[in-house]
Amino acid sequence: MTALQAAVIGSSWTETAVGLLFYILRLVSTWTFVGRARWDLALVTIAVLFACAGQVFLQLSVNNEMGEQIMGLSEKHRAAALFYGWVFQLLSITASMSGKLAILVFLIQIRGRHEKKPWFLLVLAVLITAINVTVMGTLLGQCVPMAKLWNDSIPGSCEPGRRVNQDFSFFQGSFNALADAALASYPVHLFWKLQMRFRLKIALIVLMGMGWIASACSAVKTYQLQVLSRTSNTTYAQPPLLIWVSTEGWIVIIVGCVPPIRPLVDRLFQQLGFTSNRSSNKNPTRVPYTTSRSGRAYISAGRRPEDNSWVELTAVDRKDDMVPRSRVMVVTDIETMYEQD
Template identity: 30%
Template sequence: MAEPQPSLSRTLEAVTWLLTTVAVIVVGLRFYTRAIIVRRVGWDDWMMLLSLGLMITDSVFVQISVQHGLGNSQWTLLEEDAITAIKWDYLAQPPAIIGPALGRISFAMLLLNLIGTHKARRIPLHVIIVSQFIANTLVFVLILAQCKPIESLWDYRITGVCWGLDSQSKIGFFQGALNAATDLTLAIFPTIFVWGLQMKLSQKVSLAVLMGLGVFAMVGSIMKTVYLPSVGKRENYTYNTAPLIIWWMVEGYLVIIATSIVTLRPLFKKRTKHSGASGNAHGIRTIGSSTPKGYISTTDPAADDFPLTYMGTETGMGQPSVRAGYDSSNSHELTERNGEHNIRKTVSISVNVSGNRRS
């Protein structure tokens, strides 16, 4: 019997509840911003809330496991405690898989609302949404179906039939590689259309960085994949899986935090001198919409030259937000940026939505 290794229980608890607290605060501010300031809560927001709920469930399950010895050498635990710790470890895995997947889907939905009807840009985002849902749901099902009866996963006293460790590893590595690639894609993708906007270079860089924070979640995905083989090892399971759990917590919560921060800008933004202009209180500006190049809409009560003030659509999926971005008046007052001077003019805009022409 080897010498007991230093306990990782306290590290598990610290990482888990620190990240949980930060994520709850960020998502809470997200909903405050959307509901109170922007006055529009979209499907991407509700999807993110569901993602947070699953990760909190994961945190609770891990905490129960820690209370029974997770993070400690297994031979230092009572047999019943070891079995209970492993049980809650396994039960924590499904929400840890589905939670980050829904967070990525939420961010992809947000980007769909921003890029307008550009088909070449929308297709990759739809692929991400479908692949994240199918792949992670499949892994979730396979984890629970890998042993019959399921209790033999955590109770070594029960004789069961389980898949080979090789199969488990291949499934885990596929999922880890897909999630890491998705995180990288979602971090880089916004830069593609941000760089084509009419704004200062410093604003382009700051916006690209703000929307690319998900790259940190990719690090969590990679590290989680590195520690995946520990799941297939029966020996000293309560200790060997602790680093894996730490990294899946980092992955899951960073997806939520990083992809929600971009929605908080209206909370910290100073209103422009046109903030009191009349217009649609639910205005939404969409990249690639009908707003003339080089202009910003002053019907938006928080309009400025940073084109991510308002986000979201009425459907949240697939329908561009052009319709909701303008009021029903026949013309719209726009401000052209011309050096230090503002030249105000009236521009008529025609928008076709679902076959109905509005002018």
């Protein structure tokens, strides 16, 4: 195994393991503190499934000598390495797109009830979907017949499809970097306007700001596309690109999982004795994050709820359904917000 192959396998499987760990923690946190799944969890689940499937094809690509000099490979291994590499990229694009949409839906859900619709987030969701789906089409359609994409010995042509795909891939990579940066920056605007403890605001902004890492990965991946377009030794030149494609996808997934698992981490630290547990109880309060007018706040009888529902920043309800003032803070727009002493 060459150094390039070892780098691809080592980095991608490490990212897969870390990403799955965060995803499992998110599942546990959702079950423990929320009690039911929502669209953001469904989307991040789709992202994880596609990322794991992509990892399998990346391993198959390396098993067929991806990372070796193309002139030293048999036609069979060359075609197989490139085929599995292309499949991996398609699956990773889908995983990254789904992960971005999961973060976006999460932001919409915790945004709460506002007078204006979140048009910026909605337009961004449409653009993310349209641009990433389109690039998959340009990737698959760059050669006629399609099999020439991974087996250059087949009669056919890849022009002008290859140039079109390269140009649009540069645009897609640049847009994804911008979208990740926007999703990382938006929470500053969102959380700063909400009534919550200053420390919690900063924590949320920092956690969601991890999207800047995904933005940097997208930028590096776009640069690697430019490097790859200048060489014919594709099996040797592709590994750095494949590493960054894998990294971008898993970073997006991890960023989408980190904020919702904060209550679980707090509970774990309390049980280990690293933090005080003045207001904890054995049965965690479950509060659904919702923007519906009929959303209800579930309160344990005789107990003040923990601040475990920080992801459910608001729970809107009718005035006649409100719980006693000693347990919530009531504001003029009939919005309940929980705060821990």
